[in-house]
Every structure is written in structure tokens, then in C-alpha cells.
Amino acid sequence: MTPQPNGKVTIVRTERGLTIAGTRITLYDVIDHLKAQYPPKFIRDVFNLTDEQLRAALSYIEAHQTEVEAEYQEVLKSAEETRQYWEERNRERFARIAATPPRSEYEAVRVKLQERRAQREATKQ
Numbered sequence: 001m002t003p004q005p006n007g008k009v010t011i012v013r014t015e016r017g018l019t020i021a022g023t024r025i026t027l028y029d030v031i032d033h034l035k036a037q038y039p040p041k042f043i044r045d046v047f048n049l050t051d052e053q054l055r056a057a058l059s060y061i062e063a064h065q066t067e068v069e070a071e072y073q074e075v076l077k078s079a080e081e082t083r084q085y086w087e088e089r090n091r092e093r094f095a096r097i098a099a100t101p102p103r104s105e106y107e108a109v110r111v112k113l114q115e116r117r118a119q120r121e122a123t124k125q
Contacts, residue, residue: 010053010057010060011027011056011060017075018068018071020049020053027061027072028071028072030043031072
């Protein structure tokens, strides 16, 4: 879709959206990190990209900023709708789980965790 000077395609459209060729990393993943103000080197390392792949992604985002941003907003909207759907669908289940009393066989572990948390808090002060 977006050829480099060497003839390689670097950004392709898949069922997931605009994707870095040869990966499952979408440009929307990269944009999430850019908006969180992570430096390019960190983004490259997080996604295990080459310098060439990251440059291609950043160049594409810059060159097609309006279209990519519009798609990114659609992806965010869709993700929020999906999150709300599943939260609503599982609301009763989560309430049942929260109302269930703790299992007695885990009490020793729970006490140990509370002791460690108290020790950590004491060393912070």
C-alpha cells in the first residue's frame, strides 16, 4: 500500500486497519503511544520494530494525518462501545463475585499479603 524507495510495502490495510507490514502492529497502537508522549525509541522497543518500520509508520501518520486521525477516532469509539457492552453484559456477574465471601482456604495467603503490604508501607515512611 505504501511503497518505500526500495520497493517494499511498509503500511498495509488489513481487517484490523492500517498495519505495519509483516507485523500485527496497527498504526493506532503507535498513535496511542505517541499521544501518551512516549519517545520513538521506546515505541520501537515496545513493539519490537526495526528503525525502518518505525520510520515508515511515523512518516505515514504524518503524511496522512487527517485520514489516520479520523480512523483512530473511529477505533477509539468502537473500543469504548465494546467495553461498555461487555461491562453491562457482565455487571450482574461482577456483582455476584464481589458479594461472594472470601474462600477460607485462602485466608492464610490473604493474611500474609496484608503483612507484607504493611511491611512495605512501614519501610516507605
